[in-house]
Amino acid sequence: xxxxxxxxxxxxxxxxxxxxxxxxxxxxxxxxxxxxxxxxxxxxxxxxxxxxxxxxxxxxxxxxxxxxxxxxxxxxxxxxxxxxxxxxxxxxxxxxxxxxxxxxxxxxxxxxxxxxxxxxxxxxxxxxxxxxxxxxxxxxxxxxxxxxxxxxxxxxxxxxxxxxxxxxxxxxxxxxxxxxxxxxxx
Amino acid sequence: xxxxxxxxxxxxxxxxxxxxxxxxxxxxxxxxxxxxxxxxxxxxxxxxxxxxxxxxxxxxxxxxxxxxxxxxxxxxxxxxxxxxxxxxxxxxxxxxxxxxxxxxxxxxxxxxxxxxxxxxxxxxxxxxxxxxxxxxxxxxxxxxxxxxxxxxxxxxxxxxxxxxxxxxxxxxxxxxxxxxxxxxxxxxxxxxxxxxxxxxxxxxxxxxxxxxxxxxxxxxxxxxxxxxxxxxxxxxxxxxxxxxxxxxxxxxxxxxxxxxxxxxxxxxxxxxxxxxxxxxxxxxxxxxxxxxxxxxxxxxxxxxxxxxxxxxxxxxxxxxxxxxxxxxxxxxxxxxxxxxxxxxxxxxxxxxxxxxxxxxxxxxxxxxxxxxxxxxxxxxxxxxxxxxxxxxxxxxxxxxxxxxxxxxxxxxxxxxxxxxxxxxxxxxxxxxxxxxxxxxxxxxxxxxxxxxxxxxxxxxxxxxxxxxxxxxxxxxxxxxxxxxxxxxxxxxxxxxxxxxxxxxxxxxxxxxxxxxxxxxxxxxxxxxxxxxxxxxxxxxxxxxxxxxxxxxxxxxxxxxxxxxxxxxxxxxxxxxxxxxxxxxxxxxxxxxxxxxxxxxxxxxxxxxxxxxxxxxxxxxxxxxxxxxxxxxxxxxxxxxxxxxxxxxxxxxxxxxxxxxxxxxxxxxxxxxxxxxxxxxxxxxxxxxxxxxxxxxxxxxxxxxxxxxxxxxxxxxxxxxxxxxxxxxxxxxxxxxxxxxxxxxxxxxx
Numbered sequence: 001x002x003x004x005x006x007x008x009x010x011x012x013x014x015x016x017x018x019x020x021x022x023x024x025x026x027x028x029x030x031x032x033x034x035x036x037x038x039x040x041x042x043x044x045x046x047x048x049x050x051x052x053x054x055x056x057x058x059x060x061x062x063x064x065x066x067x068x069x070x071x072x073x074x075x076x077x078x079x080x081x082x083x084x085x086x087x088x089x090x091x092x093x094x095x096x097x098x099x100x101x102x103x104x105x106x107x108x109x110x111x112x113x114x115x116x117x118x119x120x121x122x123x124x125x126x127x128x129x130x131x132x133x134x135x136x137x138x139x140x141x142x143x144x145x146x147x148x149x150x151x152x153x154x155x156x157x158x159x160x161x162x163x164x165x166x167x168x169x170x171x172x173x174x175x176x177x178x179x180x181x182x183x184x185x186x
Numbered sequence: 187x188x189x190x191x192x193x194x195x196x197x198x199x200x201x202x203x204x205x206x207x208x209x210x211x212x213x214x215x216x217x218x219x220x221x222x223x224x225x226x227x228x229x230x231x232x233x234x235x236x237x238x239x240x241x242x243x244x245x246x247x248x249x250x251x252x253x254x255x256x257x258x259x260x261x262x263x264x265x266x267x268x269x270x271x272x273x274x275x276x277x278x279x280x281x282x283x284x285x286x287x288x289x290x291x292x293x294x295x296x297x298x299x300x301x302x303x304x305x306x307x308x309x310x311x312x313x314x315x316x317x318x319x320x321x322x323x324x325x326x327x328x329x330x331x332x333x334x335x336x337x338x339x340x341x342x343x344x345x346x347x348x349x350x351x352x353x354x355x356x357x358x359x360x361x362x363x364x365x366x367x368x369x370x371x372x373x374x375x376x377x378x379x380x381x382x383x384x385x386x387x388x389x390x391x392x393x394x395x396x397x398x399x400x401x402x403x404x405x406x407x408x409x410x411x412x413x414x415x416x417x418x419x420x421x422x423x424x425x426x427x428x429x430x431x432x433x434x435x436x437x438x439x440x441x442x443x444x445x446x447x448x449x450x451x452x453x454x455x456x457x458x459x460x461x462x463x464x465x466x467x468x469x470x471x472x473x474x475x476x477x478x479x480x481x482x483x484x485x486x487x488x489x490x491x492x493x494x495x496x497x498x499x500x501x502x503x504x505x506x507x508x509x510x511x512x513x514x515x516x517x518x519x520x521x522x523x524x525x526x527x528x529x530x531x532x533x534x535x536x537x538x539x540x541x542x543x544x545x546x547x548x549x550x551x552x553x554x555x556x557x558x559x560x561x562x563x564x565x566x567x568x569x570x571x572x573x574x575x576x577x578x579x580x581x582x583x584x585x586x587x588x589x590x591x592x593x594x595x596x597x598x599x600x601x602x603x604x605x606x607x608x609x610x611x612x613x614x615x616x617x618x619x620x621x622x623x624x625x626x627x628x629x630x631x632x633x634x635x636x637x638x639x640x641x642x643x644x645x646x647x648x649x650x651x652x653x654x655x656x657x658x659x660x661x662x663x664x665x666x667x668x669x670x671x672x673x674x675x676x677x678x679x680x681x682x683x684x685x686x687x688x689x690x691x692x693x694x695x696x697x698x699x700x701x702x703x704x705x706x707x708x709x710x711x712x713x714x715x716x717x718x719x720x721x722x723x724x725x726x727x728x729x730x731x732x733x734x735x736x737x738x739x740x741x742x743x744x745x746x747x748x749x750x751x752x753x754x755x756x757x758x759x760x761x762x763x764x765x766x767x768x769x770x771x772x773x774x775x776x777x778x779x780x781x782x783x784x785x786x787x788x789x790x791x792x793x794x795x796x797x798x799x800x801x802x803x804x805x806x807x808x809x810x811x812x813x814x815x816x817x818x819x820x821x822x823x824x825x826x827x828x829x830x831x832x833x834x835x836x837x838x839x840x841x842x843x844x845x846x847x848x849x850x851x852x853x854x855x856x857x858x859x860x861x862x863x864x865x866x867x868x869x870x871x872x873x874x875x876x877x878x879x880x881x882x883x884x885x886x887x888x889x890x891x892x893x894x895x896x897x898x899x900x901x902x903x904x905x906x907x908x909x910x911x912x913x914x915x916x917x918x919x920x921x922x923x924x925x926x927x928x929x930x931x932x933x934x935x
Binding site: 058059060061062063064065066067068069070073075078079080086088089090091092093095096097098099100102103105106107108109110111112113114115116117118119120121122124129132133134135136137138139140141143147148149150151152153154155156157158159160161162163164165166167168169170171172173174175176177178179180181182183184185186 | 386397405419431439453484490492524531532534538545576606612923
């Protein structure tokens, strides 16, 4: 290794000199609003203890598997900010597997589908909910008219709530077919 | 299971497994699939020195914790269990009193078991005689023993026989209705139990009421609509009573009529529209057919928090709609854990982006299709309301209607109260204390009345009905072949007014069975039988008298309406043992099996599949993912744990094909399809099998489809779907695909 590189790598910047450098950088970057030059301050004890003031804890249930582990979700201003295990839950007893621990990231995932889309001429196109509802219902009704209600199939989910699953089953009944199922079959 | 003793559900609870002295696990891998639940298994080992026995084709992480591990050939659980029964009967280890009082038809099982000597079992299953004997002795002598299973037992063409013989094994040892006993099925997804109870299933109405005219009439009335109007929604009354296509074979409904495709029976039409809400249809067998069907459809609607990868698989150019669903944390409602306990899942945040909860989407479509008022009326009926609140009024609607599995006690108020007080319950017995005294956590069904505390252990006659006790359900008539099907003398739930077997309770027999007199007004209000009695008089009177509304009968080892009245071994459709396939052939082909003709023996005997495809193919889950894996692959951190699709292969097998660890390999199926995956050397599989996780999608037969995701929606990990190469083959009763017993051929890339 080149000696200069080696020196550069082993050079230690002391904490004090680092802070000095940071202060200079801070001073250059600071606006008039920070007249004193102190750009940072230590967190108060209260902030360390409670980084999300005004947040509330919500008891909820993991959506991964059928064990039914408890989740304590911390919510601040409508944002899910932290996830905690439920130490006092009678089934999970404070346990979480990697899937369960990841619920907060699943919900906040950046690759979620964000708005309704339709494929037209091979291209994805953003549409409004109203247009989506109108087009889908019209097509379903015309197929129902033309080919009968059994020309459609509805596949629901074991990831729905019980109430939603019930209303999914009911939807197919009111549409007029028993072509309806979900992944419990598998 | 439902055909054996009344209900097809986990009989005990995860916590109760701590009471077991032995745990035998068939085709389940809870250490990976239910890690937190598995903690209770390990506690049983700590507390009682419970012996853990694992029967699985693969040395799973659960097997790694076992005292005994039998590495069985896929699809041979029936010979293994008969082998156990053979040894049990030969040594007189069965529970004779239990069998005498509570089981019908075990004689035929004895006869069949006598054929399965340890030598024969060893030949068919690949498990040595010594190990079979050791396991049987340990399991029979360490009671109570609990029997666990999951998809490793069900995903076979003989899955419904597997799930009947496992209960029979438990019945023989008297392990049913006991703390620390039971048949404990581990459900996959979080609400498989709840969604199944609501019967998003093509063969039945919610609560397993079936599709008979009587059932439809009961529901029409309970939904507040005219039966004739509802029937008019269907093509005709015959189709109203006909089972529909299933998730396993819906594609056949699209492809019928093309050369080589199975014939369908669907009111004279093919399927033209597919509406999917929350199911990763890339995790079902026959992906190549699924793709072909998607391409053919006129309308595809996919509702999911992420892009359902069916949208990526298809080459369809128009009318593919992808709608953003809210996650369950952006909605609220109840969810049933694997043990039949309900919990209230409170909403954490409002739906993000433009996503909407599932029910809202259904309601909006119903409005536009002109059946919204009829559709939602059920939520208004209890107190004659002007408007409803979802999900609370839906919970109460379900409680009002579903009597068969005893959901009367599941009002939204009680379910919320349980979740609010989850710290007030015992982890083993689920008993509540303090203000929750007298109730079990989550009110495990049947929860007969609005004050009943739930039933944590099914078929337990050591407790009174009020405390959750009950016998087996009287579901199959009062006698068969001249034999009484009711429970024996003195064999009834504790503290009941009737100490012997009794029939299910009806308006007609209630006075004689309970030994009571009804008032004139009660007689006027009471429903025909306990399943349709919305007055709740039957349930209330039964609780007072300590009588289970569904009767007190024997479990049956023989299901006379099934193609195999007692479970018998049949080789997988694609068997690696041609000699055994001839000796234990599959079923006769079945016409109109959920609207599609299905091949069994004709396909099995078409050729010696094992010649060209000599390797067993098994699929399963990874600890970091579930189902089609989409929501996990869309989570940055989880995706990083298993960033790419792979194939577990024994180094010995790999060497014979020149496949290096980490190199790419092809897996070919008898259907003519193939996938390209990374080889991962592993000793968890034998030299005659490979293992594939089924959580990936986004690649198809070697082609990367990444470019087909709309911008910004591609998950962090994509790969080949294992189900592109799983084989044709479906259960004879349920149509579950045979993904746990197939064949393949491998090749170096």
